[in-house]
Amino acid sequence: MRFLLATGRRVLYAVVVLFAVIVLNFLLIHLAPGDSADVIASAMGGATEEMLEQIRHTYGLDKSVTEQLFIYLGKVVRGDLGYSYYFNAPVLELILHRVPATFLLVVSSQLVSIFLGIFLGVVASLRPNGLLSHFVNLSALVFWAAPVFWSGLMILILFASIIPLFPVSGMFEITRVGGTFTRILDVAHHLFLPMLTLALLYLALYSRLARASMLEVLNSDYIRTARAKGMSERVVIYQHALRNAVLPVVTMVGLQISRVFAGAVLVETVFNWPGLGRLAFDSILRRDIPTILGILLFSTLMVVVMNILTDLSYRLIDPRIQLETK
Numbered sequence: 303m304r305f306l307l308a309t310g311r312r313v314l315y316a317v318v319v320l321f322a323v324i325v326l327n328f329l330l331i332h333l334a335p336g337d338s339a340d341v342i343a344s345a346m347g348g349a350t351e352e353m354l355e356q357i358r359h360t361y362g363l364d365k366s367v368t369e370q371l372f373i374y375l376g377k378v379v380r381g382d383l384g385y386s387y388y389f390n391a392p393v394l395e396l397i398l399h400r401v402p403a404t405f406l407l408v409v410s411s412q413l414v415s416i417f418l419g420i421f422l423g424v425v426a427s428l429r430p431n432g433l434l435s436h437f438v439n440l441s442a443l444v445f446w447a448a449p450v451f452w453s454g455l456m457i458l459i460l461f462a463s464i465i466p467l468f469p470v471s472g473m474f475e476i477t478r479v480g481g482t483f484t485r486i487l488d489v490a491h492h493l494f495l496p497m498l499t500l501a502l503l504y505l506a507l508y509s510r511l512a513r514a515s516m517l518e519v520l521n522s523d524y525i526r527t528a529r530a531k532g533m534s535e536r537v538v539i540y541q542h543a544l545r546n547a548v549l550p551v552v553t554m555v556g557l558q559i560s561r562v563f564a565g566a567v568l569v570e571t572v573f574n575w576p577g578l579g580r581l582a583f584d585s586i587l588r589r590d591i592p593t594i595l596g597i598l599l600f601s602t603l604m605v606v607v608m609n610i611l612t613d614l615s616y617r618l619i620d621p622r623i624q625l626e627t628k
Contacts, residue, residue, distance in 0.1 A: 312613060316606040323602045324595075328374060331591055332367050339363055361387070374595070383599065384592030388585065393596035396581060401600075403473055404577030407569070408562055410493065411500035412555070419505045420551060423512025424544060430517060438509050445506035450565045454499040454572035461495055468495050471574035496573040500565055504558065508551055515547040522546075556612030563601050 339357045358364040362373060377384060383393035426435040445453065462470040469475070474488045519525065520543055528538045563579070570579030578597055585593040 309610075309614070312610050316610060320599075320602060320606055324375070324378065324599060325371065327595060327598045327602075328371050329367065331594060332370065361385075378599070383596040386585075386590055386593045388588040388590040389593065393592050396593060397578065397596055397600055400576065400578045400581050403575060404563075404566055404570070404579060406489075406493065407496055407500065407575060407577060408566055411497045412504065412562065414497065414501040415504035415508055416551070416555060418501075419508025420512045420544075420548060422505075422509040423514075423551075424516055424539065424547075426509070426513045427516035427520065428539075430513075435513065438513060442506035442510035445502045446510075448503075449568075450499065450503050451568040451572055453502060454496070454569055457495055457499050458572065468492075473576050496569045496575050499572070500562070500569050503565060504562070507554065507558070511554055512547065512551050515550045516543060519543045519547040552612060552615055556609050559605050559608040563604065 339354050339361075355364070362370060365373070374384070381394065383397070385391070386393055386396060389396055422434075422438050426432070426438040429435055458470060461468050469492045473492050474485065475492075525538060525543055528542050529535075533542075566577065567579035567582055569575065570577045571583050574580065578600070581593065582597045584590075585597065
C-alpha cells in the first residue's frame, strides 16, 4: 500500500511538471521574435499581404498568445499535437515515425555505456593505482570534455574515410535486398558509429562514477566484516559491494536522460540518422513551431518517465529500501 501511494504521488508530481513544461515551452517559443507566417510563405516561394493574413487565420496565428495557449492545451489533452507547417503532416504522426530510430540509438548507446562503464569502474577500483585505473580516469576526462559533435566527426573520419568499415549516414541501405536477418545486420552496421559516439560520452561518466563509488564501498565496515567471515572475494565484490556501489550510477542514468536526448540531436545530425534529433534540427531551422513543441513535449515525457523508473528501480537494487517498503 505504501508503495502504491508513493508511486501515485510521483505520477501526480509528474503530471504537474509536464503541464508546467508545456506552458513554459509554448510561451518561450511564441514570444521569440519572428513570424511563422513569413516562414511558411517563404517555403511557398513568397506571398502577398492578403495571403499572409490567410495563412495566419488558417493556422490560428492571428489570435493572441493566451488564446493560442488554451487551444493548444485542449488539443494536447485530446492527443492532438497539431499540424506541421513544413512537413505538411500531423506532428504526432511525424514523432511516432521517428521514435523507433531514436529509441534504438539511445537505448543501445545507454546499455553499452552502463554495463561497460560499471564493469570498467569495478575492475579499476580493485587496483586503484594500476594501469587500467589510470586509463579509465584519463579516458573519462577526454571523452567527457570532448563535444559530442566533434567526437562524431572524428569517428566518422576515422571509420568511414581513413578506414572505410562503416556507412557514413542513414539507417539502412535502400537498395539492400534480403530477408529480416539481412535487414537487421544492415541496420546494426549503420547504427554502430552513431551508437559508439553517444556511448563514449556516457561510458566516461559511468566508469569514473562506478570506480569512485566502488572505492568508497570497499572501505566500508560491512565489507571488512564480510571478508573477515571468510567469504570469497567474488561474493564480496559482486553480491555485497556492487549492489550498493551501483546506486549512484542508476541515479546518474536517470538524471542524464535529458542530456542523452540532447546529445542524440547532434549525433543524428552528424550521421544523418532519421530520428527525433534530426527532426528537431530540421524543425528549428524551418521554425516549425508545432513540431518543435511536440518534440519538446515528448522529450519531457521521456525524462519524467525515466525519473519515475529510476526511483522505482531503487527498490529492486537496495535491500534497505525494500525493508522500508515492507
